[in-house]
Amino acid sequence: MDPSAVSFDSGGTRRGGxxxxxxxxxxxxxxxxxxxxxVPMAVLGMDDATRVGKRxxxxxxEELLEEEYYDEQAPEKKRRLTxxxxxxxxxxxxxxxxxxxxxxxELARRLGMAPRQVAVWFQNRRARWKTKQxxxxxxxxxxxxxxxxxxxQGLLADNDNLRAQVISLTEKLQGKETYPSAxxxxxxxxxxxxxxxxxxxxxxLAQQLKDNLHSSGDCTGHGTxxxxxxxxxxxxxxxxxFALPDAMFAAGFTHHGAEEVQLxxxxxxxxx
DNA sequence: TTGTGTTTTACGACCTCC
DNA sequence: GGAGGTCGTAAAACACAA
Numbered sequence: 367m368d369p370s371a372v373s374f375d376s377g378g379t380r381r382g383g384x385x386x387x388x389x390x391x392x393x394x395x396x397x398x399x400x401x402x403x404x405v406p407m408a409v410l411g412m413d414d415a416t417r418v419g420k421r422x423x424x425x426x427x428e429e430l431l432e433e434e435y436y437d438e439q440a441p442e443k444k445r446r447l448t449x450x451x452x453x454x455x456x457x458x459x460x461x462x463x464x465x466x467x468x469x470x471x472e473l474a475r476r477l478g479m480a481p482r483q484v485a486v487w488f489q490n491r492r493a494r495w496k497t498k499q500x501x502x503x504x505x506x507x508x509x510x511x512x513x514x515x516x517x518x519q520g521l522l523a524d525n526d527n528l529r530a531q532v533i534s535l536t537e538k539l540q541g542k543e544t545y546p547s548a549x550x551x552x553x554x555x556x557x558x559x560x561x562x563x564x565x566x567x568x569x570x571l572a573q574q575l576k577d578n579l580h581s582s583g584d585c586t587g588h589g590t591x592x593x594x595x596x597x598x599x600x601x602x603x604x605x606x607x608f609a610l611p612d613a614m615f616a617a618g619f620t621h622h623g624a625e626e627v628q629l630x631x632x633x634x635x636x637x638x
Numbered sequence: 639t640t641g642t643g644t645t646t647t648a649c650g651a652c653c654t655c656c
Numbered sequence: 657g658g659a660g661g662t663c664g665t666a667a668a669a670c671a672c673a674a
Contacts, residue, residue: 444647444668464661486648489662494645496662 447487451477455484459491 447455458473465473465488474481 446646446669467659483647485660487646489660490647493662 447479451479455487455491459488459495463488463492463495 454477455473458469462469465485470481470484470488473479474484477484
């Protein structure tokens with residue numbers, strides 16, 4: 367605790383401004399050092415009620431040192447620091463935001479302030495800096511979150527599109543074939559306990575789907591399909607296209623056996 | 639001029655460190 | 657236990673719109 371704060375303590379029991387009102391409004395007079403209860407009269411100025419005209423908000427140190435502001439009869443209201451005082455304090459704060467006793471004393475001497483005032487100013491300045499820092503951190507985190515959320519929404523949309531394509535293609539296949547559809551196999555994957563495969567081909571198809579679903583999300587090596595990762599390290603399937611099936615059907619693909627399995631292969635890759 | 643919101647100064651309570 | 661920190665708050669000073 368700063369000695370000056372102790373020695374000039376108002377002794378008030380209320381918190382904050384209550385004690386402050388005792389400090390500034392409770393009477394008393396300046397001591398021989400030109401301090402009023404720990405606050406130099408040069409900084410306090412004089413009571414507005416006892417002075418003609420109001421002291422300007424920012425005055426120079428020299429002005430503050432003028433006789434007018436040394437009027438000793440006035441218990442004083444709170445005064446703001448001068449521009450010069452704030453400027454020097456700011457510079458000092460930039461160098462080091464903590465205040466060693468020697469530096470506090472030196473600053474107080476140079477600024478014509480009580481050491482306690484310098485300490486309080488640094489406390490408040492650190493609080494303001496912290497608030498600003500929190501705001502900055504919040505803005506940065508929010509921007510990162512928004513970008514991630516947008517990316518996620520894009521992925522969901524891609525996923526929906528691909529699922530729709532799978533359903534469409536499966537229906538096309540069912541229209542041309544009597545073979546069990548990929549949808550049937552996919553349903554089996556969703557509900558593995560309900561083993562509904564009734565033929566060797568169907569079981570093979572289902573197994574193929576399972577294997578693919580449990581493998582990585584890689585979509586390379588299958589026709590024109592490709593994959594890529596964004597530079598944020600988040601796996602994205604935005605690079606995957608699904609151009610093959612249309613071309614496949616256009617080329618007169620109808621069936622069977624290995625081709626069926628291959629379709630299931632393509633299908634399963636986009637089901638998750 | 640006045641009401642209202644923001645900033646600044648200052649304090650007490652409480653906590654941590656040596 | 658003392659020194660110095662943070663935290664929460666009061667109140668003055670200030671800015672500004674209506």
